[in-house]
Amino acid sequence: MPATEIRAVAQSAPNVARALLRLQADHRALLDRYQSLDDALAQPRGSASTAPNLPYDEARDFFHDIGNYVDVLDTLAESRASRLPISSGSQSERLASALERDHGVAITLDRDLSARRPMRQFDPATRRLRIDAFLEPASQRFAMAHQLGLLEAGEVIERVVQDAGFASPDSAAICRIALTNYFAGALVLPYGAFRELAETLRHDVSALAATFGASLEQVCHRLSTLQRSGQEGLPFYFLRVDRAGNITKRHSATRVRFARYGGACPLWNVHEAFESPDRVLVQMAEMPDGTRYLSMATCVTKAAATYDAPRRRYAIGWGCELAYADRLVYADGLDWRRPRRAHAHRRELPALRPPRLRPARLPAGGTPPFRRPEPPGRGALRPAAALGTLQAARQFATVRLAKVGEDQGLRTTSIASGGRR
Secondary structure, three states, rough: OHHHHHHHHHHHOEEEEEEEHHHHHHHHHHHHHHHHHHHHHHOOOOOOOOOOOHHHHHHHHHHOOOOOOOOOHHHHHHHHHHOOOOOOOOHHHHHHHHHHHHHHHHHEOOOOOOOOOEEEEEOOOOOOOEEEEOHHHHHHHHHHHHHHHHHHHHHHHHHHHHHOOOHHHHHHHHHHHHHHHHHHHHHHHHHHHHHHHHHHHHOOOOHHHHHHHOHHHHHHHHOOOOOOOOOOOOOOEEEEEEEEOHHHEEEEEOOOOOOOOOOOOOOHHHHHHHHHOOOEEEEEEEOOOEEEEEEEEEEEOOOOOOOOOEEEEEEEEEEEEEHHHHHOOOOOOOOOOOOOOOOOOOOOOOOOOOOOOOOOOOOOOOOOOOOOOOOOOOOOOOOOOOHHHHHHHHHHHHHHHHHHOOOOOOEEEEEEEEEEE
């Protein structure tokens, strides 16, 4: 903003100027507070940090530090998948047969329409596993695989947790659940077969989900774990975001490290996915360190069993560095080798493109086609003056919005965006 305008505001409205200065100071202090909290919670265990990691953060850091790949569980799950009962039925039937044959566990589909019905509940006394009958088939299979992991991989999971040396029992408990889910994902999507088909299909998640009978979320999550030594897949990140913008799940085999607190960049296509539920959105983005990524996002809705039950709706995002774009089907048609920066270069606001104003054309007599009533003792506002007022308002709005954008931190920079139905 020009210095003359700043002086004019300070002279004509000093209280407003002081309020804006206080607002800016409070904003900077809040950013510093967030950064201090993030730095404190990111301190290594055993350091002189005044605040230890929160349980979820500690478990998340564990997976990030190991590259989101647990070899002992992945190889165990792949071996177990090859030993599932051979039958002409679906994978769900094979998992159910394995639970009943090897562990005496019977599967019961719970059709209770009460709001409190669990997605999965195991009764060790009766050896009965209750699964919500209204779950999607992919979720039912995952529930069976999770139970198989608890029964067969419990000791291995416990060793991994003990070796991690978590600072609190809560962190260890969270990690046990995450490792059991890891085993389940590796069981329904075996490493070798999944990685090979992913390369063949150029990482088309819809085609992979249809082939393996998995959900899009399961496929995207599995892509972020393909880091076996000597058989590495592409390093993907994966996240899930709710309608309020909260990141409810995040995994990464890339250099991306999601912020612990605060929302993600609103220019990220994962937020736009809610507005286009029938499309996969593709975006090229640049991180503050200069690394460029190809980012995909889509919206997923979980059906409800009854009319009054809430629908679970969220967006999932996945992507990898732009250097691997030729191995992704989503890069087709994009000039990803020479990406152009979009006009939206601020974190909080998209590009501002105000309408182009043209001079008003008056009738031959010079009288405006419409006039507002003139207040007593005042002359009418002339068209030229009105146009100047609009131009001044437009310039002021542009300056204010740009200033607001400058005051915000930048997490990602949008380069280009597109979508496919």
